[in-house]
Amino acid sequence: MQNHDTHSEMKRSSPNHATSWLEVKRPIVCLAPMDGVTNSAYRQIVRSLSKDVILFSEFTSVDGLVRSEHVRLRLDYEPCEHPFFMQLFGNSPEIFAEACRMVEDRGIWGVDINMGCPAKKIVHSQHGSALMQNPDAACRIVEAIRKACSLEVSVKTRLGWKDEKNLISFAKALESAGASMLTIHGRTYNQAFKGESDWQPIYELKRHLTIPVIGNGDIRDFNHGLEHLGNLDGFMIGRAAIGNPWCFQDRRKYPEPTHHERIEIALEHLHLYRRFKREIVAVREFRKYLGNYVSGFRNAKEWRSRLMQCNDEKTFVECMQEIKQLEPPLALAG
Numbered sequence: 395m396q397n398h399d400t401h402s403e404m405k406r407s408s409p410n411h412a413t414s415w416l417e418v419k420r421p422i423v424c425l426a427p428m429d430g431v432t433n434s435a436y437r438q439i440v441r442s443l444s445k446d447v448i449l450f451s452e453f454t455s456v457d458g459l460v461r462s463e464h465v466r467l468r469l470d471y472e473p474c475e476h477p478f479f480m481q482l483f484g485n486s487p488e489i490f491a492e493a494c495r496m497v498e499d500r501g502i503w504g505v506d507i508n509m510g511c512p513a514k515k516i517v518h519s520q521h522g523s524a525l526m527q528n529p530d531a532a533c534r535i536v537e538a539i540r541k542a543c544s545l546e547v548s549v550k551t552r553l554g555w556k557d558e559k560n561l562i563s564f565a566k567a568l569e570s571a572g573a574s575m576l577t578i579h580g581r582t583y584n585q586a587f588k589g590e591s592d593w594q595p596i597y598e599l600k601r602h603l604t605i606p607v608i609g610n611g612d613i614r615d616f617n618h619g620l621e622h623l624g625n626l627d628g629f630m631i632g633r634a635a636i637g638n639p640w641c642f643q644d645r646r647k648y649p650e651p652t653h654h655e656r657i658e659i660a661l662e663h664l665h666l667y668r669r670f671k672r673e674i675v676a677v678r679e680f681r682k683y684l685g686n687y688v689s690g691f692r693n694a695k696e697w698r699s700r701l702m703q704c705n706d707e708k709t710f711v712e713c714m715q716e717i718k719q720l721e722p723p724l725a726l727a728g
């Protein structure tokens with residue numbers, strides 16, 4: 395795990411470390427922050443398959459980071475994860491500033507401020523999406539972070555509260571406050587995850603900003619992302635990436651992973667996961683990734699249901715080995 399002593403060493407030596415957005419390869423392709431999904435183990439797996447993806451951590455409370463040693467374990471990562479953004483939520487500029495200094499001390503590249511989470515608990519505390527309703531408070535947070543450290547500061551938000559009419563003014567204010575990138579999920583707070591995401595307001599927004607703008611919502615994979623890119627600087631993939639770390643690869647250059655590769659990567663992923671969690675917790679939490687890992691297998695339904703019932707690592711690994719023997723190594727055509 396990264397610690398303070400190796401911080402500057404890592405900054406110099408990491409092949410993925412770029413110092414500014416100007417150096418980041420276009421299009422900027424991002425793994426979305428996803429609570430319970432984009433922890434260090436999964437970020438490492440995605441990085442092992444795609445060296446240019448910008449990785450975003452799960453969201454973490456700034457109050458938690460400042461107060462709790464346990465929450466600070468979220469700052470642990472491996473140098474291969476660079477460049478990555480630690481996503482934070484909260485609403486106090488002072489606490490954001492303190493938390494961001496901790497993030498910077500750990501050699502992490504940037505922070506992303508969550509201004510899009512629609513969960514009741516988060517919004518009631520004036521965090522996440524609630525900040526779209528209060529642009530002054532949102533800008534004070536960005537300014538406080540800018541003053542406190544030299545991290546890249548990005549913001550992830552939505553089209554708006556119930557429509558997109560304030561999107562341009564909100565985003566321009568964030569840019570003036572010092573945000574160095576914006577990611578827009580093409581849904582409103584009211585929509586939560588309902589309906590289809592709308593990228594038209596995001597294309598329009600980009601015409602008014604100079605900082606990079608990343609589009610997010612309903613992208614299946616890299617090539618689908620390219621179809622949506624338009625005038626944007628990049629795109630971000632969330633749900634489609636859960637258990638499908640290959641989705642960031644350009645299929646014009648890389649073949650689809652074989653069934654055997656899928657099994658091997660899933661086992662490696664579980665192995666990494668075990669470093670962070672107790673066995674029973676790791677095996678159970680791993681279930682959320684399984685759907686995609688065995689997607690397209692001849693007996694996918696049966697395998698999924700058997701794997702879902704595993705409660706220890708040994709049974710899980712044996713089941714995976716059995717699948718490997720019984721399934722043809724290559725994806726079946728058609």
Ligand SMILES: Cc1cc2nc3c(=O)[nH]c(=O)nc-3n(C[C@H](O)[C@H](O)[C@H](O)COP(=O)(O)O)c2cc1C
Pocket residue numbers: 426427428429430431451452453481508510511550579610611612613630631632633634
């Ligand atoms: C399980 C799950 C957890 C999520 N957690 C976060 C989070 O911690 N922070 C955040 O900004 N968005 C979070 N999101 C939203 C995603 O980052 C993304 O904006 C959304 O899923 C739309 O993109 P997609 O259609 O590619 O999935 C989460 C989404 C899912 C499905």
